[in-house]
Amino acid sequence: MRKLVLLALMALSVLGPLVAARAHAEPLATESELEKHVTAIAQNLRCLVCQNQTIADSNAALAIDLKNQIREKLGQGMSDDQIVDYMVERYGDFVLYRPPVKATTLALWFGPAAILLLGLFMLFRYLARRRQEQPADVPLSEAERERARALLGMADEESR
């Protein structure tokens, strides 16, 4: 009997925090599907008032208005793409956190990769040239060998 009580207490102590954690997460879970959808779209749109924040993150009046617009458009049955297009029509590509690939944004999209390739190319060319400039392995002449031996021998004696 006592064992059983102990077991029940242990189970409670293990499960207790889990229950508490669930209770904590509740407010997020109650966020409706619609709100999640609004946030998902808003996270890809730049707030023009505070330019390094998304509309989802920003509390600027304009960001709140735009979130309301998104909510309303979703209610009207517009698709995500249509809503994003609606924003781009008014505020330009700048509202997109992921700018589209087109002629004016080629440097933005591929510039870093191009610079990396250029850097690698220059590095390899430099290494290849250095390898060429290095003298081939020529065996030491007898005189050189003698001199090396003398120097090494001196070092040996000094270290003793």
Add this chain to the structure above:
Amino acid sequence: MNRYLPLGIFAVIAVFLGIGLFLDPREVPSPLIDKPAPAFSLPQLHEPAKTISRDDMKGKVWLLNVWASWCVACREEHPVLVEFARTKTVPIIGLNYKDERQDGLRWLAQFGDPYLLSAYDNDGRTGIDFGVYGVPETFVIDKNGVIRYKRIGVVTPAILREQILPLVRQLNGNA
């Protein structure tokens, strides 16, 4: 030649960063330039019973100036517009953006009213259609209702003289 390579790279980077310093990140090119102005129909600020719409201005070159009583930069701009309105060069329509009617009216009474009339955009929806994000903003709209120019921020006498006026003259002359 290789000795000067780091210097060359530094110079290129310095030039690009230098250009970056003089760009204004707030100046975002508007996609609305050379597009028809968004249709709107709003109550007037002074006479709520009457409306003003885009098509009321058809056949005229006009300015749309977005302002609000809560907008500090608008106070800086306002004397320039009041002065300009006296010349009667071009009708200026105000868009009173996300403001309370009483506040807007008091503001005009206090600082002068350069506008032919003001549209009252309480919920800011027309503002969103015009891509407004930094009040004050000023649009030049041609006789066909097409937006030809947009200024985000304060209209200074220099901008008025060098950009807006020549454009208005050209638009009035050609059509």
